[in-house]
Amino acid sequence: MKQLIVNADDFGLTEDVNRGIIVAHRDGILTSASLLANGSAFNQAVTSSRKFVQLSVGAHLNLSQGSPVSPANRIPSLVNEQGKLHLSPLHLWMRILRKQLSLEDIHTECRAQIMKVLEAGIAPTHLDGHLHVHLLPQLSAILIRLAHEFGIRHVRCPTEDLEITLPLIWRINGNSLAALKRSTVAYGVSSFAGRFREHLRNSGFTCPNAFFGVAHTGFLNANALSVLLALVPNGITELMCHPGYNSAELESLGGSLTREREVELLALTAPEINDLVGNLTIRLVNFSDWEGDKLTAAI
Numbered sequence: 001m002k003q004l005i006v007n008a009d010d011f012g013l014t015e016d017v018n019r020g021i022i023v024a025h026r027d028g029i030l031t032s033a034s035l036l037a038n039g040s041a042f043n044q045a046v047t048s049s050r051k052f053v054q055l056s057v058g059a060h061l062n063l064s065q066g067s068p069v070s071p072a073n074r075i076p077s078l079v080n081e082q083g084k085l086h087l088s089p090l091h092l093w094m095r096i097l098r099k100q101l102s103l104e105d106i107h108t109e110c111r112a113q114i115m116k117v118l119e120a121g122i123a124p125t126h127l128d129g130h131l132h133v134h135l136l137p138q139l140s141a142i143l144i145r146l147a148h149e150f151g152i153r154h155v156r157c158p159t160e161d162l163e164i165t166l167p168l169i170w171r172i173n174g175n176s177l178a179a180l181k182r183s184t185v186a187y188g189v190s191s192f193a194g195r196f197r198e199h200l201r202n203s204g205f206t207c208p209n210a211f212f213g214v215a216h217t218g219f220l221n222a223n224a225l226s227v228l229l230a231l232v233p234n235g236i237t238e239l240m241c242h243p244g245y246n247s248a249e250l251e252s253l254g255g256s257l258t259r260e261r262e263v264e265l266l267a268l269t270a271p272e273i274n275d276l277v278g279n280l281t282i283r284l285v286n287f288s289d290w291e292g293d294k295l296t297a298a299i
Contacts, residue, residue, distance in 0.1 A: 005286055006284065010244070013041060013253070015041045028265075028273070032287055036062055040249075046122060056289075061134060066085055067083065070108050070109045076105065087101075093138075103138060106142055114146060135196050144205065158190070160193075165214075165231075166215050179219075209235035212232075212239045212240070217240070242264055246258050246261060
């Protein structure tokens with residue numbers, strides 16, 4: 001049986017991103033979302049999620065953007081002079097290797113983010129990391145320790161079959177600098193994810209059998225989505241996406257996804273995509289459905 005979790009990252013980033021995620025769930029194929037505890041629209045995301053009980057919500061741990069949940073003076077190695085999180089995963093890793101970053105600071109902030117989600121009345125159904133930061137070897141150990149502490153069984157492992165997904169970018173979009181950059185990121189994420197999967201398995205956690213979305217971040221239009229849906233195998237697959245509405249606030253935050261979020265939203269809510277899911281006999285599920293072994297076993 002083909003079972004698909006369609007998970008939106010960045011829930012809580014801005015009100016317009018929240019609105020897009022809810023529309024993609026209400027009117028489209030979205031089943032799950034990952035919540036930014038330090039997002040400016042966190043409270044609105046929490047309120048919205050209570051109206052849609054079929055939307056499973058996890059914690060999207062963020063060490064690279066915005067204000068921390070912890071007091072800045074408790075995590076000095078993670079923040080800049082303005083007390084903001086600012087380190088990309090690459091810079092985090094380099095500072096860890098140079099012993100310029102405290103792993104205790106990382107544990108403190110990640111734990112505070114999970115606690116904020118819990119205190120808002122949401123029991124996270126899964127854990128993942130903003131910009132896949134949780135795949136860094138030193139951080140993955142922290143995340144697994146926190147998942148054990150809070151009883152969160154499901155952790156994202158973005159092991160994507162790049163031999164299949166990467167050529168689709170070039171075929172659909174042609175040769176471009178954006179496609180080259182995305183391919184480089186996808187290879188890096190996949191490399192770390194392969195090792196992380198073994199760590200998860202040995203620690204007793206579950207993650208879907210297959211994963212899509214890393215290679216197509218920024219390229220997930222209706223055409224690409226229809227091709228990916230046709231590739232969904234038997235078992236449980238997670239499809240990562242980033243729907244939303246563009247806004248001045250979103251553009252002020254920077255990052256590579258602004259107008260692309262609306263393209264993804266249109267794809268996720270397109271009637272032909274919903275019809276295709278049915279025609280391919282794909283069952284849309286969320287992480288909550290996984291509890292009690294109601295879904296096909298996954299590693």
